[in-house]
Amino acid sequence: MNIDIVSILPGLVQGFFQDSIMKRALDAGHVTINYHNPRDYATDKHKQADDYQFGGGAGMVLKPEPLASLLDDLLSKKKYDEVIYMTPEGETLNQKTVNRYSGCKNIIIICGHYKGIDQRIRDLYVTKEISIGDYVLSGGEPAAAIFCDAVIRLIPGVLNNETSALTDSFQDDLLAPPVYTRPADFRGHKVPEVLLSGNFKRIEDWRYEKALENTKKRRPDLLKDNNKNNK
Numbered sequence: 001m002n003i004d005i006v007s008i009l010p011g012l013v014q015g016f017f018q019d020s021i022m023k024r025a026l027d028a029g030h031v032t033i034n035y036h037n038p039r040d041y042a043t044d045k046h047k048q049a050d051d052y053q054f055g056g057g058a059g060m061v062l063k064p065e066p067l068a069s070l071l072d073d074l075l076s077k078k079k080y081d082e083v084i085y086m087t088p089e090g091e092t093l094n095q096k097t098v099n100r101y102s103g104c105k106n107i108i109i110i111c112g113h114y115k116g117i118d119q120r121i122r123d124l125y126v127t128k129e130i131s132i133g134d135y136v137l138s139g140g141e142p143a144a145a146i147f148c149d150a151v152i153r154l155i156p157g158v159l160n161n162e163t164s165a166l167t168d169s170f171q172d173d174l175l176a177p178p179v180y181t182r183p184a185d186f187r188g189h190k191v192p193e194v195l196l197s198g199n200f201k202r203i204e205d206w207r208y209e210k211a212l213e214n215t216k217k218r219r220p221d222l223l224k225d226n227n228k229n230n231k
């Protein structure tokens with residue numbers, strides 16, 4: 001997968017990929033991430049990529065011309081599955097959409113800053129608007145990093161058996177069951193006996209029951225449309 005990130009502050013995203021699973025995914029070539037700064041496409045001598053809003057109001061808006069030149073440049077070189085704009089007004093991200101994006105070959109992610117980007121870029125170039133939740137960040141960069149992490153870890157080969165995504169929360173419309181590690185007795189609090197039994201069928205059944213219990217208690221909304229788990 002190739003991801004082109006458009007941002008006036010690329011450092012805010014880059015740091016996210018310097019460790020652990022994301023770094024390994026990049027090093028192994030499962031994904032390439034390229035950063036593009038609209039400032040490099042600004043033609044005035046100050047390289048201005050943002051400007052005041054028409055009609056007044058606090059906050060700057062990313063100007064259309066540098067963004068359009070940048071996007072024209074990218075779109076002329078590759079065929080993209082989606083041009084995504086990170087915004088709290090977009091569709092809220094969930095595991096189903098993340099699964100779908102993990103099958104993409106090329107995507108562009110635009111990060112707004114301050115008040116966002118000129119509406120005409122949204123109308124003319126953006127094919128999908130994504131939010132990571134009902135709250136407002138200072139910019140789209142942390143949202144882009146979160147989106148990329150959720151998508152990249154699902155690319156085949158990125159996770160090994162130990163970190164397999166198949167047992168993640170949400171993968172089966174269920175939250176994950178509790179997990180334990182050594183010691184089996186921590187200050188008198190014991191690990192459930194079944195996990196020490198070596199009986200994989202019993203362990204599987206226990207995990208499913210606990211996942212269901214967890215979901216019913218914390219996120220009953222997940223079970224509403226889920227006939228499989230609604231016994």
Ligand code: ADE
Binds near residue numbers: 087139143
């Ligand atoms: N930019 C600012 N806030 C955001 C959010 N909640 N989701 C995606 N992009 C954003």
